[in-house]
Amino acid sequence: MLGFIIQRLIQATGVMAVMSVIVFCGVYAIGNPIDIVIPPEATQEIRAEAIRRLGLDRPLYEQYFIFISNLLQGDLGRSFVYNIPVLDLIGTRLPATLELVLISVLSATFLGVSLGIYAGYRPDSWVSKMIMAVSVLGFSVPSFWVGLILILFFAVNLGWLPAGGRGETVEIWGVAWSFPTLNGLSHIVLPAVNLALFKLAMMIRLARAGTREIMLTDTIKFARAAGLSESTILRRHLLKLISIPIITVFGLELGSTLAFAVVTETIFSWPGVGKLIIDSITVLDRPVMVAYLILVAFLFVTINFVIDLVFALIDPRVRHGVSA
Amino acid sequence: MKYLNFLTPLTFALGLAAAGAASAQTLTVGVRGGPESMDPHFSALGSHAEAAKHIFDTLVWSGTDLQIEPGLATSWSPIDDDTWEFKLREGVKFHDGSDFDAEDVKFSIERIPVVTGPTTTAIYVRRVAGVDIIDPYTLHIHTDGQAATLPNDFIRLFIVSSEAAADYSTPETASEGFNSGAATIGTGPYKYVSWEPKGDLVLERNDDYWRGTGAWETVIRKEIPNDSSRLAALKAGQVDVINYVSSVDYLALERDANVDAIKGDSVYIMNLQLDQREKTPMVRAIDGSELAENPFRDLKVRQAIDYAIDRETMVEVVLEGLGKPANQMMPAGFFGSSEAIPMPEYDPAKAKALLADAGYPDGFEVDLYCTADRLPGDGAICQGLGQMLTQVGIKTNVNAISKTVYFPAQARLDYSMFMNGWGTLTGEASYTLGGLAHSNNPDVKLGAYNRIEYLNKDVDTLLQDGAKMMDADQRRATYEEAMEKVMADKAYISLVQLQTVWGAKAGMLEFAPRFDEDTLAFFIKPAE
Numbered sequence: 001m002l003g004f005i006i007q008r009l010i011q012a013t014g015v016m017a018v019m020s021v022i023v024f025c026g027v028y029a030i031g032n033p034i035d036i037v038i039p040p041e042a043t044q045e046i047r048a049e050a051i052r053r054l055g056l057d058r059p060l061y062e063q064y065f066i067f068i069s070n071l072l073q074g075d076l077g078r079s080f081v082y083n084i085p086v087l088d089l090i091g092t093r094l095p096a097t098l099e100l101v102l103i104s105v106l107s108a109t110f111l112g113v114s115l116g117i118y119a120g121y122r123p124d125s126w127v128s129k130m131i132m133a134v135s136v137l138g139f140s141v142p143s144f145w146v147g148l149i150l151i152l153f154f155a156v157n158l159g160w161l162p163a164g165g166r167g168e169t170v171e172i173w174g175v176a177w178s179f180p181t182l183n184g185l186s187h188i189v190l191p192a193v194n195l196a197l198f199k200l201a202m203m204i205r206l207a208r209a210g211t212r213e214i215m216l217t218d219t220i221k222f223a224r225a226a227g228l229s230e231s232t233i234l235r236r237h238l239l240k241l242i243s244i245p246i247i248t249v250f251g252l253e254l255g256s257t258l259a260f261a262v263v264t265e266t267i268f269s270w271p272g273v274g275k276l277i278i279d280s281i282t283v284l285d286r287p288v289m290v291a292y293l294i295l296v297a298f299l300f301v302t303i304n305f306v307i308d309l310v311f312a313l314i315d316p317r318v319r320h321g322v323s324a
Numbered sequence: 325m326k327y328l329n330f331l332t333p334l335t336f337a338l339g340l341a342a343a344g345a346a347s348a349q350t351l352t353v354g355v356r357g358g359p360e361s362m363d364p365h366f367s368a369l370g371s372h373a374e375a376a377k378h379i380f381d382t383l384v385w386s387g388t389d390l391q392i393e394p395g396l397a398t399s400w401s402p403i404d405d406d407t408w409e410f411k412l413r414e415g416v417k418f419h420d421g422s423d424f425d426a427e428d429v430k431f432s433i434e435r436i437p438v439v440t441g442p443t444t445t446a447i448y449v450r451r452v453a454g455v456d457i458i459d460p461y462t463l464h465i466h467t468d469g470q471a472a473t474l475p476n477d478f479i480r481l482f483i484v485s486s487e488a489a490a491d492y493s494t495p496e497t498a499s500e501g502f503n504s505g506a507a508t509i510g511t512g513p514y515k516y517v518s519w520e521p522k523g524d525l526v527l528e529r530n531d532d533y534w535r536g537t538g539a540w541e542t543v544i545r546k547e548i549p550n551d552s553s554r555l556a557a558l559k560a561g562q563v564d565v566i567n568y569v570s571s572v573d574y575l576a577l578e579r580d581a582n583v584d585a586i587k588g589d590s591v592y593i594m595n596l597q598l599d600q601r602e603k604t605p606m607v608r609a610i611d612g613s614e615l616a617e618n619p620f621r622d623l624k625v626r627q628a629i630d631y632a633i634d635r636e637t638m639v640e641v642v643l644e645g646l647g648k649p650a651n652q653m654m655p656a657g658f659f660g661s662s663e664a665i666p667m668p669e670y671d672p673a674k675a676k677a678l679l680a681d682a683g684y685p686d687g688f689e690v691d692l693y694c695t696a697d698r699l700p701g702d703g704a705i706c707q708g709l710g711q712m713l714t715q716v717g718i719k720t721n722v723n724a725i726s727k728t729v730y731f732p733a734q735a736r737l738d739y740s741m742f743m744n745g746w747g748t749l750t751g752e753a754s755y756t757l758g759g760l761a762h763s764n765n766p767d768v769k770l771g772a773y774n775r776i777e778y779l780n781k782d783v784d785t786l787l788q789d790g791a792k793m794m795d796a797d798q799r800r801a802t803y804e805e806a807m808e809k810v811m812a813d814k815a816y817i818s819l820v821q822l823q824t825v826w827g828a829k830a831g832m833l834e835f836a837p838r839f840d841e842d843t844l845a846f847f848i849k850p851a852e
Contacts, residue, residue: 035731037442039368040746040773041759043450044766050442080442081360082521083499089521148552155560163556165546166523269548269557271523279522279549282697284728 001312008308012301019297020071023290024064032056033080033284054080067290076294077287081280086291090273095175096166097265097272101257103179104192108199109250116207117234117242123212131204138201147194147267154190162187164269191268195261199253206249210242248307255303259296349541351845354554354563358547360443362519363492363502364482364510365436367443370749373480374842375545378527379419380482380510383410383429384475389657390591390751390839392475396424396483396511402794405470406453412461416534418485419515425460431486433465439498448477450769470792472799476750485509513538513846522547527845535846543845558583558827565833567843569825571644571701577827586826588837591747592699593650595760596633596709596817598626599740599776606691606740610719619688620740626814628678632716633709634670638820642708643701646825650818652811653746653756655839660753660803665811675716687717693733694743696724700822706743709819734775745822749840753803754791761810762787778815 034051042050051057055066070077076086119128155163167187169176178184214220219241223233262274269275273292280288357371364376385395397410416424433455437446451471456464467474488509492501501507508516513535514527525545529538546563548554554566555573559582569577569585577585598620609615619625635649651668654661679687692710696703703724710722720741734742748756762771763779768788786806793799810816824841835848 032732032735034442035735036728039443039447041750041755042444042447042772043769044764044772045769046444046446046450047772049446050444054442083361083366083441083495084503084521092520151553151556151560156556159560162562163560164548164553165557165562266550267553269546269550269553271520276522282726282728 004312005309008305012305015301016294016297019301020068020294021064023293023297024067025060027286027289027293028060028063033286036284037080071294076291079280079285079288081283081285081288086287089288090276090292090295092176093271093273093276095177096270097258097261097274099177099179100188100191100195100265100270100272101254101261103188104196105199105250105254105257107192108196109203109246112200112203113207113246116204117211117238119204120208120211121215121234123208132208135201135204138197138204141197143194143198144263144267146197147191147264150190150194151267161190163190164267166271191264191270194268195257195264199257202249202253203246206246207242210245211238214238214241247310251303251307255299259299350544351540351542351565351848352544352546352563353843353845354546354548354557354566355843356547356549356551356554356568358522358525358545359519360441360521361499361502362505362508362516363439363498364484365432365439365445366441366498366502368445368447368480369443370747370840370842372443373482374844375525376482377512377842377844378514378525378543378545378846379508379512379516380484381416381512382479383481383483384478386479386751386840388836388838390749391659392479392751395479396429397478400475403464405794406467408465408467408471408474409458410463410465412463413534414461416511417532418488418511419509419530420485420488422485422487422509424483424485424511426457426463427460428483428486429463430455430457431489432481432483435484435489435493436481439493439495445480448480451477470794472791472793473750473752473754476752476755479750483511514543517542533846538846539849540845545845555827558829561829565826565828565843565848567824567826567841568700569827571646571704571825573827574646574825575644577825582830584828584830584833586828586835586837587646588824588826588841589648589655589839590822590824590841591655591749591839592745592822593653593655593747594699594702594705594743594745594819594822595653596629596741596743596819597776598629598815598817599737600779600815601737601777604740605738606693608689610686610689612689615688618740619682619684620815622682623814624678624682625684626817628675628682628716629713629718630668630814630817631671631675631678632712632718633668633817633819634712635668635820636670638705638708642704643820643822646700646823647820648823650821652807653760653816653818654748654753654807655821658748658751658753659800660757660807662804662807662811664804665808668817672716679717684717687719689719689721690741691721691723691739692741692743693723693725693730693739695727695730695745698727699745700824702743702745705819709743737775737777739775743819747840751839753807754787757783757787757803757806757810758791760816761806776815778810778813780809780813783809 038047038050055063079086079089082089115131119131122128151163154161165187166178168181168183169178170180178187219237220233223237261272262278265272265274266278277292359372359375360367364380381396383395383397385393387393396413398413399411401409403409412426418424433449433452436449440446451467451474452465453468454466458464489507492498492507505516513530513533515530517526517528519525527543529541531537548557551570557563558566574585577583600621602618604618607615607619639647639649649667652661652665694702694706706722706724710720713720746756758770759773761778761783763784764771764774770787783806786802790799790802793802831851833848834851
């Protein structure tokens with residue numbers, strides 16, 4: 001087991017090193033931030049001074065080595081636009097994204113799995129058909145459009161919920177959260193629904209397919225034959241058997257939503273990291289773009305690492321390198 | 325209290341929480357962009373200065389029409405060729421109760437080059453060579469040579485407290501000190517309460533403000549960059565006023581009884597720029613072959629392009645009426661704009677004749693570049709321009725692209741024909757002509773933004789002379805002459821002056837739009 005972990009750690013480090021080069025070169029190859037940020041009335045001299053200050057006069061490899069040596073000391077640089085450390089900037093925005101994403105992914109999973117199991121268990125009832133129709137909608141309607149409709153209907157026409165922003169926050173352990181207050185919660189509802197819709201549809205489909213497949217297997221037949229009640233079969237056997245693909249998808253969805261809740265955050269002016277990255281791209285704030293992409297790569301490498309470990313714990317064939 | 329109409333058990337709690345936030349003494353403003361830092365010396369962006377003006381005062385104030393007025397300085401005059409004397413306002417207090425005096429001005433001027441960020445504010449003090457304090461309310465500012473427009477530069481010279489900011493005046497400490505509020509002590513109409521990057525800026529009234537007391541006890545500036553979201557926030561009652569309503573939404577707002585649309589002239593003018601180099605990259609013959617020379621170097625071709633543009637249609641159709649035809653690079657009435665310049669005519673037949681005359685009877689093909697995400701209507705104007713030019717035979721491929729791609733490419737001189745918005749933010753001609761129309765010459769610090777290699781020796785001479793003329797009338801005449809020559813050359817073709825729209829809750833607010841598009845809470849009053 002230890003050998004397996006070490007081997008996976010080395011692989012993960014390698015992936016991160018390659019990613020850092022790709023991200024850095026990719027971001028630094030696009031445009032020149034100076035031409036976007038500098039005011040037009042600046043003299044030639046002031047322009048040269050600004051380029052020197054940002055270190056843009058150095059060759060690319062030098063900039064990369066400065067970046068990497070700072071990174072290894074835990075310093076991801078300072079934002080061009082805000083002149084504050086990038087980690088602080090991302091750190092102040094992460095809780096906003098975190099609470100939005102957790103609320104939407106968790107509720108989508110619980111609701112989606114329950115509805116999916118029902119739809120798989122009673123595939124011919126009209127309720128199941130309704131559920132499946134809703135899931136098709138969730139898949140096919142673009143989320144920016146749903147977001148705008150939600151705002152138009154609930155915020156503008158009905159005036160029930162706020163149109164955007166984060167609302168009142170409460171500090172817990174020095175971090176601002178908005179879910180503990182009513183006002184904060186009212187701000188979360190619409191973006192969370194918007195974000196959850198696609199995931200809900202996916203979870204329904206995943207759970208339904210799993211249920212239909214497993215209900216026909218011998219396991220369930222024997223369980224029924226043994227006289228177990230239907231609810232015990234569903235909870236004990238079915239849920240356990242369909243949970244492996246659902247956990248995998250849950251993990252990856254959590255990661256990708258954390259990293260790319262961009263559209264929802266933009267439409268609802270939600271001050272999270274997704275909006276930060278879009279804002280940074282429009283002004284070519286390179287340190288923020290690089291740091292963010294590196295952190296996202298790190299997030300996915302970590303999630304994959306953890307998923308591998310969990311599988312290895314469950315399934316001995318994985319850790320012994322036997323192909324399944 | 326529109327929430328009360330919708331009280332159902334489900335929404336009772338939510339509605340109550342939202343309604344509690346609104347109160348008569350609070351003004352909530354939804355803005356497209358906010359400050360980058362609470363340090364007023366960090367960035368020269370308009371949105372940054374707009375936020376800073378709530379907390380800090382400037383030495384010289386630029387009025388609604390951008391002509392200069394006394395601010396923290398009550399008067400200024402040149403006392404010799406390279407010295408200006410500034411008299412300061414007496415009895416002004418900082419938010420912490422300390423007195424404002426010459427020491428704070430000297431401190432602020434000297435601090436700027438040290439702490440400024442990439443969008444550098446050093447441009448406001450670029451001509452300052454030294455500052456002498458004569459007495460607590462008199463300063464002598466020495467310049468590197470004659471600097472006639474020094475007071476115009478000072479419209480964004482924000483004065484910070486020399487005591488409060490003393491420990492926060494290195495690049496490392498500045499943002500920390502100002503963002504936390506420790507050094508955010510100004511003499512302006514509002515005091516700092518809290519701010520987070522891209523989030524809310526919360527301010528409370530300064531009751532001892534020298535201009536008088538503001539109408540709002542609390543001001544909240546919410547940053548909502550997305551145009552639709554900002555409008556939704558206004559319609560949902562989350563904010564009282566928003567800036568930069570898009571031209572599409574403007575039409576809908578006009579019909580909406582719950583919202584007032586306030587329209588104002590903008591300082592931004594769209595200019596078509598024609599590359600003057602001998603070889604230019606993006607022009608070819610209709611059959612795709614290379615042309616013998618750059619057609620834009622021929623005055624007849626440039627005149628033909630000018631005749632091909634229907635500015636009235638551009639305003640009425642493309643901009644939904646939100647603009648005015650422009651005949652020069654500054655709005656009328658600005659220092660150095662000329663009344664002698666006629667409004668260009670639209671005459672496609674003449675344009676075709678001129679093209680044939682210049683040796684292009686079949687026209688030629690060109691790629692036109694412009695931004696699509698910087699100023700209201702920029703992409704649409706570009707599309708319209710492409711059609712108008714194509715009609716007279718100049719086959720135009722329109723590329724309306726993101727500013728992140730456009731500006732670096734423009735700086736590399738990649739383009740042959742491109743359209744730029746330009747705002748004369750200082751209200752006078754040296755700002756515009758000095759940057760665009762003078763040949764690019766680092767020795768005299770002029771022409772840094774001349775990306776078409778435009779060169780007219782007479783214009784160069786006029787601009788260099790004008791920069792040294794301390795007599796305002798003489799300088800005005802010189803700049804007017806330079807403007808006339810530049811516009812006659814048609815290398816820069818001014819198209820339209822934009823207008824900006826604010827949205828506000830119906831019947832709630834009164835304010836006068838400013839040319840620089842600033843939304844300043846102190847000048848917004850509740851309607852009677």
